[in-house]
Amino acid sequence: MRINEKKVALFIERFRGQGGIVELVQSWDEALDLIERKARTVAGPVAVATCDRKRLDGIRKRLDGISRLVGPHASPTDIAGCSLGITFPAAGIAETGSILEICYDDSDRLVSTLPSNHIAYLESFNILEGLLEVAPLVRQASRQNNFSATIISGPSRTADIELRQVVGVHGPQAVTVLLKV
Amino acid sequence: MTSYSALEEVVRRRLRQGPVRGLYSAMRRGLEGRAKAIAEMGDYEAFRSEARRIKERSVARFSELVDTFTRNAEKRGAKVYFARDGEEAVKIIVRIARDAQARLVAKSKSLTSEEILLNDGLQAQGLNVIETDLGERIIQLAREKPSHLVFPAIHKTLEDVNLLFSEEARREISSDIREIMNYIRQRLREIFLTADIGFNGANVAIAEIGAVVLETNEGNGRMTSSLPRVQVVLVGIEKIVETVEEALILAGAHAVAATGQRLTTYVSIMAGRSPMAGDSSREMHIVLLDNGRSRMLSEDIFREALYCIRCGACMNVCAPYSVTGGHIFGHIYPGPIGIPWTANIHGLDEASFAHLCISCGLCKEVCPISINIPLMISRVKNLLASRYGYPKADKSMMRYETLGKLASQLAPVSNWFLKTRASRYLLEKLVGLDRTVPLPEFRRDTFVKRFNRVRVEVPTPRARVALFLDFFPNYCRPEIAESLVTALQLAGVKVELPPQLTSGYPLIAYGDWEGAKKYAARNVELLSSYVEQGYSIVSIEPTATYTLKNIYPYLLKDDGRAEALAKNTLEALQVLWGLVSEGLLTVRARFKKRYGIHVPCHQRPLSGVENVLALMREAGLEAVVIEDGMCCGMGGTFGLKRGPIGRELSKAMGARLFEFFNSGGVETIVTESSVCAIHLAEGANVEVFHPLDILCFEKPS
Incomplete structure (x- = not known):
């Protein structure tokens, strides 16, 4: 697959450089394959953040009989019991190799x-x-309602013990971006 | 016991134990990461200037931004409180907890909360406060204080940590780091899910949208700020900026300078309290803390401390901190920037660790906001001296010019005297000069006396130079100045030696501002007429050049001549390399060896290693720059002083660098600083030369 755009290539390089995973897909269906796998x-159980009907139905159908789907807007305890969370970032940022999530309900953030x-x-x-x-x-989000915007650059990490880098101390151990190109 | 002697005692104890375990690795890691990130950034200096402008602008509009932030956050339903001091802030948070009938508080790392001793206040009310940042949790269980801003538990080994968590769990946890992580993940997950209050600080607050910004790598901050029903945020009022763009730039500056990341793993911008699964009854309380900040704003010298973004970069270059650690080199705020913060927030007495600062100035160079930390530290020393007087050795070191003049006038008798054990013992007792430190030979035939012998008439000069000598090239190494003058004259440069004092830097280093201002004023007076006539001032010693260029304009803000002097001051090697580049001089080596270059701290903000390397290469010499990222530990006259706040600490600071020189197979060290030369020659046991000792300049044939 050819990545023509410089900024897309930079995003991939930098997100991976921070321990994130990027899988390239050509369609939502291909993304669903990877989600299912x-x-x-x-x-x-799999938690899902707020998304449009089409995406939600797609995930629901794919995971039927495979995993219990939790959310959108599930309780924290239910989300905490999930092994996988699926979100739909508002943007990617090439310069920093990050994704931007804008949430109007904290259950989406979780x-x-x-x-x-x-x-x-x-x-x-x-x-x-x-x-x-x-x-x-x-700024646009701020005009709508209370919100949180989180810029995520890879998995949760710490080096607090003897400077040894360990991922997933509190948050996800693996962050995968399914990038539709 | 005075606070100075108490400090001497803890440093002595530390030196007996050796440097804090793991600390240097953490510092090195921060420095290397920062260097790598800067290399990728392109124009870092422009970025740094922008970050500084943001802080200058924001701090100057303090009260306006507090109002805008409050208004916009309250529009979102957040309750905003203004606490004049720490006690009031604790009371407010206790009241919030009481109203929420809270028992358990999940807390993410916040230095501001440590500033006000929040945990003590909450625990006194029967609240269970759990730190959720891993490093902070380790420290909490060990009942200690953080020793590093970014890695608070860096002094703890895996074994120590394992023991702490095994005790907490009341079972043995495997010493495998992943096992420990699994335990922490599970244990703290329970806390996050059951806490009544989530507490966090804020790295930045954004006035235009009434939002707070939280940067973390572990993700605990995301949980403390989202899971509990009640969220409490403590924000120092200096953290408020106007726009989202400004906040994003500061988030970048923070990450680059702290750990060399482009951003921390999570940067969360939170505007008001969002509902949780549709439940909108959740609360957000924001406590804005003054606690001395408004006072700092009104004080010219300390205002800059408010620009600090808590990245900890200044700690990572601080040689005395690298040996003593944050428990000694800090109160609650550790490291160089911790000195002005402590003096202003927790009181001058708590800031006596300022005496450990060796005035190398590197903290300013590494700071992403270019905060003039060294001058603020000097001011703290000045205030300490007003209260307690100067420590004996500091007082003696500030009389260096008189002592040097005397030693020179009495040479060679003074040199003999300074070699006898009895006299050194006496000097140590009387003036605090360490009896074992090697001293330079003083010359009766000073450069000032020699100048007329060296000087030649240059009928049609291509440039005119007035020499600024400083201490060593006049009293101890006149041949260096002689080589310089000879080379300049060969290239058709007219050289004058104006009457002058030395730079007076030791007075700044020990906090005598009035004395330093007198030196500055006198030198500006003596040199300005040369500047006005079009002379360039050429300075040999890096510290002297640094003082003329960076310190005098600050000390003499109202005297435009100081700025003009700074602008027209050049480094000796910079001028020589310019002349070689123009083909007006050639340079050759007097002798070839395996050279290792030491860059003095005050040289780094000047031309760094550029000119010496260029000249050595032109002369066909190979040289490697050897450094450990910090000062060699001499710190000007610091290493001449007796005791743990002097020579003993100085040697410990230099130990790493000495080892680097020795293991690097270096036969000869080259450095432009005469005091560094003394320290390196002894510590690394290698001969040390000034570049002008090994380079020979000639007129092109």
Whole structure:
């Protein structure tokens, strides 16, 4: 698969450089294949963040009989019991190799916080070049309601013990971006 | 026991134990990560200037931004409180907890909460406060204080940590780090899910949307700020900026300078309290803390401390901190920036660790906001001296010029005297000069006396130079100045030696501002007429050059001549390399060896290693730059002083660098600083030369 756009290539390089995983897909169906495969591997309930009807139905159908689907807007305890969380970031940021999640309900935020595995579905035209391009999106969100915007750059990590780098101390141990190109 | 002697005692104890375990690795890691991130950034200096402008602008509009932030956060349903001091902030948070009938508080790392001793206040009310950042949790279980800003438990080994968590779990946890992580993940997950209050600080707050920004790597902050029904945020008022863009730039500056990341793993911008699964009854309380910040704003010298973004970069370059650690080199706020913060927030007495600062100035160079930390530290020393007087050795070191003049006038008798054990013993007792430290030979035939012999008439000069000598090139190493003058004249440069004092830097280093201002004023007076006539001031010693260029304009803010002097001051090697590049001089080596270059701290903000390397390469010499990222430990006259706040600490600071030189197979060290030369020659046991000792300049044939 050819990645023509420089910023997309930079996003992939930098997100991977921070311990994140990027899988390229050409369609939502292909993304569903990967979600299904991951759900089978992690073997546990799957939490999903707020998304449009089409996406939600797609996930529900694919995971039927494989994993219990939790959410959107599930309780924290239910989300904490999930092995995989699926979110739909508002953007990717090439400069920092990050994804941007804007949530109007904290249960959506927990989907990328509590499960050990986080999958984010992102379309490449949503990748921004620089960090400062996030500002208009944040400002726009601020006009709608209370919200949280989180810029995520890879899995949760710590080096607090003898400087040994360990991932997943509190948040996800693996963050995968399914990037539709 | 005075606080100074108490400090001496803890440093002595630390030195007996050796440097804090793991600390240097953490510092090194921070520095290397920062360097790598900066290399990728392109124009880091422009970024740094922008970050500084943001802080300057925000701090200057303090009260306006507090109002805007409060208004916008309250529009979102957050309750905003203004606490004048720490006690009031604790009371407010206790009241919030009481109203919420809270028992358990899940807390994410917040230095501001440590500033006000929040945990003690909450625990006194029967609340169970659990730190959820891994490093902070380790420290909490060990009942200790953080020793590093970014890695608070860096001094703990895996074994120590394992023991602490096994005790907490009341079962043996495997010493495998992943097992420990699994335990922590499970244990703290229960806390996050059951806590009544989630507490967090804020790295930045954004006035235009009434939001707080939280940066973490572990993700605990995401949980403390989302899971509990009640969220409490404590924000120092200096953290408020106006726009989202400004907050994003500071988030980048913080991550780059702290750990070399482009951003921390999670940057959360939270505007109001979002519902949880549709439940909108959740609360957000934001406590804005003053606690001395408004006072700092009104004090010219300490205002800059408010620009600090708590990245800890200044700690990572601080040589005395690398040996003593944050428990000694800190109160609650550790490291160099911790000195002005402590003096202003917790009181001058708690800031006596300022005496450990060796005034190398590297903290300013590494700071992403270019905060003038060294001058603030000097001011703290000045205030300490006003209260307690100067420590004996500091007082003696500040009389260096008189002592040097005397030693020079009495040479060679003074040199003999300074070699006898009895006299050194006496000097140690009387003036605090360490009896074992090697001293330079003083020359009766100073450069000032020699100058007329060296000087030649240059009929049609291509440039005019006024020499600034400083202490060593005049009293101890006149041949260096002689080589410089000879080379300049060969290239058709007219050289004058104006009457002058030395730079006076030791007075700044020990906090005598009035004395330092006198030195600055006198030198500006003596040199300005040369500047006005079009002379360049050429300085040999890096510290002297640094003082003329960076310190005098600050000390003499109202005297435009100080700024003009700074602008027209050049480094000796910079001028020589310029002349070689123009083809007006050639350079050759006097002797070839395996050279290792030591870059003095005050040289780094000047031209760094650029000119010496260029000249050595032009002369066909190979050289490697050897450094450990910090000061060699001499710290000007610091290493001459007796005791643990002097020579003993100085040697410990230099030990790593000495080892680097020795293991690097270096035969000869080259450095432009005469005091570093003394320290390196002794510590590394290798001969040390000034570049002008090994380079020979000639007129092109």
